[in-house]
Amino acid sequence: MTSPLLKLQSAAHQMWQQRSLRERLLLQTAAWLIGLVTLWTVGIAPAMRTWQAAAAQQTALDQQSQQMQQWQAEAKRLTSSQATTRADATQWLQAHISDLGPKAKLQMQAEQIQLTVDAAPAQALALWLSQAREHAHVRPVQAQLQQTPASATAPGVAWSGTLLLSLP
Incomplete structure (x- = not known):
């Protein structure tokens, strides 16, 4: 076969x-x-x-x-940056509040700080928040901001309102 x-x-x-x-x-x-x-x-x-x-x-x-x-x-x-105390954070925030204009104010509220701004330049506010996060270890928890029209003191985009920041 x-x-x-x-x-x-x-x-x-x-x-x-x-x-x-x-x-x-x-x-x-x-x-x-x-x-x-x-x-x-x-x-x-x-x-x-x-x-x-x-x-x-x-x-x-x-x-x-x-x-x-x-x-x-x-x-x-x-x-892993060095631990920041509440006192250090508050001191840094107070020292740099003038960067947001003459009408910017800080008010302590237990575990948080309320930041009130009036016609703060947008770029200055963004830079301040970035530095506050890095140096004072605060984080924005709540924001109620409104865009304000440009003025002689704040040409360009400016913001008014409040920000609630949590402390370390």
């Missing part, structure tokens, strides 16, 4: 022998071309694309890593 595979192989060999030398050469060339195209498409081209894109991906990953390290350093700085 012969297996179907042997029958198929025998039939293919017989068909091959019946072909002329020129036909065999053309069939071999076609088989080699199909093999090379398949090798290129499946094996080599994807690897080359990956290799060519690696430099750009590495640069992007380096930038992402650097940004994450900066965030990590900032988080460590914010969480």
Whole structure:
């Protein structure tokens, strides 16, 4: 008994022998071309694309890593900075309240401080809040602010209202 595979192989060999030398050469060339195209498409081209894109991906990953390290350093700085007492925080806030204009006031309320501003320049308020968070370790808990029209003392965007800040 012969297996179907042997029958198929025998039939293919017989068909091959019946072909002329020129036909065999053309069939071999076609088989080699199909093999090379398949090798290129499946094996080599994807690897080359990956290799060519690696430099750009590495640069992007380096930038992402650097940004994450900066965030990590900032988080460590914010969480592990020296402990600030309420007295130190209040002293810092009182010393820098004038940065928000002559009408800015602070009022103690148990665990919090209420900041009242009138026509405080937006940029000055943003900078003051950032510095207050960093130096006095206070955080805004509640804000009721309204934009006020520009004036001679506060050209540009200005804010009036109250901010409730939590003390450390």
